[in-house]
Amino acid sequence: MSNATTGPDNLTGVTPDTGLKVGQSDETGPVLAADGTSLKSSLNRALRKQKMRALLLIAPLLFFILVTFIYPIGEMLFRSVENQIVGETLPRTVVELADWDADVTDVPGAPVFSALTKDLMVAVEEKNHTRLGSRLNYELSGVSSLFRKSGRGVDDFGEVYTDQFVALDPAWEDPATFIDIFAGERWLTENAAYDGEGPRPRFRLAPGVDDVLPETARMYADFARVVQVEDDDNPVEEEPWNAVYLALYEELSAGAVIPADFPQAALLNQAQAAVATFDTEDLRAQFVEIDEDWADREVWRIIQGYSAPYTAGYFLNAVDLQQTPDGVAWRPENQQIYITLFIRTMIMSTAITLACIMLGYPVAWLMANLPARQANLLMILVLLPFWTSLLVRTSAWKVMLQREGVINDLFVWIGIVADDNRLALINNATGTIIAMTHILLPFMILPLYSVMKTIPVSYTRAAKSLGATNWTAFWRVYFPQSVPGIGAGSILVFILAIGYYITPEIVGGTKGVFISNRIAYHISSSLNWGLAAALGAILLVIVLALYWAYDRIVGIDNVKLGG
Structure with missing residues (x-):
């Protein structure tokens, strides 16, 4: 005979019926589910599970639509305001050009042309100058050819400083001199161990060198990166660009303080004492010699006006408007088509x-x-x-x-x-x-x-x-x-x-x-x-x-x- 409380005809624990009775026995307490939890909480949990199962069923389709439809459209629409190519291709020029007032002078001063020389040297090696020219050509016709022509001649800019450094001491012609000054120990170790498999170790500056010669260090780092990535060569074996010597000349002329324990301190101090007698180079005149448009105020206004990472220029063009120095204005009547x-x-x-x-x-x-x-x-x-x-x-x-x-x-x-x-x-x-x-x-x-x-x-x-x-x-x-x-x-x-x-x-x-x-x-x-x-x-x-x-x-x- 079965036990009255534990026999086969009886269930131990809380059942749905007994749970409901327990909840109803206390008129002031909450209604409980079979497991003893609040009935409301139990129902909410069940609904959440049901929604989660439904979401998992449509998740593959949702992911497919997101990757193949939503993201590409969003990426394309983002291009309507994206304008990062100017700031990324001419970072030094954009900084120097920020303080230029087109109403005061026709063209910017010498620091802007110096920055343009350095930026354009990097852009030419990375083949970005034509892309930049094409972008700005949308705003001002002729800028594309201006950058193409300038890209072919910028290699020689700053050569006068290179020759004078080498004439002062042949050590300046040796790539090892610049490696000794600028290269970090970690990179030197990794580069020496490189066996030709995979990408070369990323160049790293020596600690503190960018505090003493910040612009030269930055320019040399750009040179080393381009030599490694674009040319697949070793910076240890390559003589720096003329733009590196230009940056070094400018910082030594400005009175850079060379610590006694700085690498090649004696060589740098010797050069700093001699740079006052160096022949200088009119970079502005050289750019204008390549193309007279570099003396056109409108060219610099376009570069300055579109140096921000985002622009409304595309949307203005799309409704036959344009950004002018005096504000937004209609395009010429023969260009109003949209x-x-x-x-x-x-x-x-x-x-x-x-x-x-x-x-x-x-x-x-x-x-x-x-x-x-x-x-x-x-x-x-x-x-x-x-x-x-x-x-x-x-x-x-x-x-x-x-x-x-x-x-x-x-x-x-x-x-x-x-x-x-x-x-x-x-x-x-x-x-x-x-x-x-x-x-x-x-x-x-x-x-x-x-x-x-x-x-x-x-x-x-x-x-x-x-x-x-x-x-x-x-x-x-x-x-x-x-x-x-x-x-x-x-x-x-x-x-x-x-x-x-x-x-x-x-x-x-x-x-x-x-x-x-x-x-x-x-x-x-x-x-x-x-x-x-x-x-x-x-x-x-x-x-x-x-x-x-x-x-x-x-x-x-x-x-x-x-x-």
Whole structure:
């Protein structure tokens, strides 16, 4: 016989029933779950586990979208304000140029040209000077060639100081002298043990050397880094650039204090005593000799104005504005194209959407009301264009729309137009609207058809039985129920239209291209990714604003794809 409390017919501990009874036995206490914890806490824990399981199920897809979609778009949009190339390529010049006032002097002083010499020497070895020139050329035409020409001659700048140091003591020509002064013991050990496998050990300055000769140490560190990374050579075996001797001359002339225990202190003190008699070099004159634009105040204004790591210049250009010394101003009238393109894109996309509604609605209604066999055949015809390349379809329209094309020939044959007065249907807005309406028409028909298929035929029959005419039954009963399909198709067609660039590029000429064509041009041809990103960001904001307005006026919940 089983025990009354521990037998097989009885459970020990707290069960759901007993737990609930325990909770109810104390009217003032909380309701407890089976494990003795608060019922509310237990339910919250169960809900958290359920949400975590759901999150884990969608985590792979979420990660995929984040990596392949969100991050690339964010990275591209960041380029619309990113402007770090100026400060990274000309760090010394930017610092020296910060105090220059263009209203006081036409061009900066000697320290700026000295800093430019050092920065440009590094940039040329790293091949960054052409990228910098291309960036600034967006703001001022001719700057790109200015940096290219200067890059070819900057190697010789400062050579007069190199020759005089070597003439003073041949030790200055020996790379070991500079290694002794600037190289750290840790790097020397690692470099001596380097066996040629993998990257060379990163150059490190000796402790304290940048306190005594800060600019020379910085310049030599740049030299050593470039020699290692760009040339894959050993700084121990390479004579420093002329820019290193230039920096050393400037710091010794400025009265740098050389401690007695500093490496090569005697050699440095000897040089410091002699630099007062050195011949000097007019770096400004040398830059101007290479290209007179270095004496142009506007060049320096552009460098100074775009030296910050972030800029609104791309967005200003995207709306036909520019940054001037007097503030933001309109670009010259012959350069104002982007606002026109934005307006044209909106107008033509709206026209294409309306054309798709007018052409697609009757086709969708016919498909929804025909017997299944005929409706399926018509559906195949609607989907048939998807089986042909977009480029082929667009090229076909280019052939058909020409003055001597099929459509004009047909109009002449019928007698609608005279042979000497053929219609201009290509390389203009008309050609773009015709071709894109044909291409985007299926995207309007399919949502309309899916919604119309769900509308019972008995509704219109009932309206007619109550005395309504065919038009009244359609307009008062059938059409309102098809509006969600019109909304879905319109959003789909409009958003696709404003982003198209292949069709307008082929059939639009100069009067039928969209803003997307300029974005594609800056991405693939001019390589002005910052302006392309700014144009794309503005287009995205416009689309989101229109979407918000549509939701406020119509209601996005009313948009349906069927069902």
